[in-house]
Amino acid sequence: MATPHIDAAPGDFADIVLMPGDPLRAQYIAETYLTDVKQVNRVRNMAGYTGTYRGRRISVMGHGMGIPSVSIYAKELITEYGVTRLIRVGSCGAVRDDVAVRDVVIGLGASTDSGVNRARFAGMDFAATADFALTRALADAADKLGVTTRVGNLFSADLFYDPRPDTAELLRRYGIVGVEMEAAGLYGVAAEFGARAATICTVSDHILKGDSLDSSARERSFDDMMRVALDAVLLDDQCSNIGEVDA
Numbered sequence: 001m002a003t004p005h006i007d008a009a010p011g012d013f014a015d016i017v018l019m020p021g022d023p024l025r026a027q028y029i030a031e032t033y034l035t036d037v038k039q040v041n042r043v044r045n046m047a048g049y050t051g052t053y054r055g056r057r058i059s060v061m062g063h064g065m066g067i068p069s070v071s072i073y074a075k076e077l078i079t080e081y082g083v084t085r086l087i088r089v090g091s092c093g094a095v096r097d098d099v100a101v102r103d104v105v106i107g108l109g110a111s112t113d114s115g116v117n118r119a120r121f122a123g124m125d126f127a128a129t130a131d132f133a134l135t136r137a138l139a140d141a142a143d144k145l146g147v148t149t150r151v152g153n154l155f156s157a158d159l160f161y162d163p164r165p166d167t168a169e170l171l172r173r174y175g176i177v178g179v180e181m182e183a184a185g186l187y188g189v190a191a192e193f194g195a196r197a198a199t200i201c202t203v204s205d206h207i208l209k210g211d212s213l214d215s216s217a218r219e220r221s222f223d224d225m226m227r228v229a230l231d232a233v234l235l236d237d238q239c240s241n242i243g244e245v246d247a
């Protein structure tokens with residue numbers, strides 16, 4: 001049952017996993033918001049935990065940086081551990097004038113310069129879209145918590161340090177709400193294997209203005225986003241009636 005990348009036992013993961021890129025952000029979420037926490041993955045230090053949030057069993061695990069990395073973890077969680085819902089809880093860069101550092105954005109879709117979805121979709125363009133109900137749950141949870149969000153198109157970049165001088169301006173003109181490195185791949189994996197996926201990100205940089213948060217802030221300070229994602233799980237359960245409630 002263990003995979004080359006995850007050494008958890010069968011049943012160690014809940015049916016829903018919150019996934020930050022940073023495994024230390026996963027540890028922060030588990031330690032801050034979950035009770036009865038058990039660490040369920042240690043391979044490559046890609047920490048994974050399962051615990052309880054308001055009576056609901058939830059897992060949280062890092063997925064690393066970039067589409068190849070998230071694709072491995074998401075695929076194995078779905079096909080080997082029975083995970084049916086994945087919510088990426090990430091950081092992203094802003095390009096729009098009306099999106100600032102620490103704003104929260106939700107990825108309805110994800111454009112990309114990666115070729116992975118063409119590889120899996122017979123060379124055609126796959127519209128990488130989030131699960132609608134999970135996305136609505138994120139937006140509704142944010143409204144209830146008073147957290148302002150922008151829901152729109154992310155750009156999942158292969159290169160964090162993009163040498164092309166005009167990319168950010170192009171993305172700005174097309175209304176991209178955040179630049180990150182995984183959502184398009186995550187949505188492709190979810191489509192391929194029949195799972196539901198969504199993405200919420202906190203803006204850590206403004207690419208055109210040069211604003212930037214430090215690594216500690218990216219690890220431990222995105223609490224608005226974390227609370228929204230956790231409450232969205234409960235809202236999504238209410239809509240789909242499939243919650244895993246601890247006895």
Ligand SMILES: O=P(O)(O)O[C@H]1O[C@H](CO)[C@@H](O)[C@H]1O
Nearest residue numbers: 020021022065090091180181
């Ligand atoms: O903070 P995370 O969730 O890792 O997300 C963003 O941060 C990393 C780059 O610094 C990439 O993984 C990007 O998608």
Ligand SMILES: O=c1cc[nH]c(=O)[nH]1
Nearest residue numbers: 092093179180181205
């Ligand atoms: O991929 C990312 C993540 C955070 N900030 C960026 O500029 N890009």
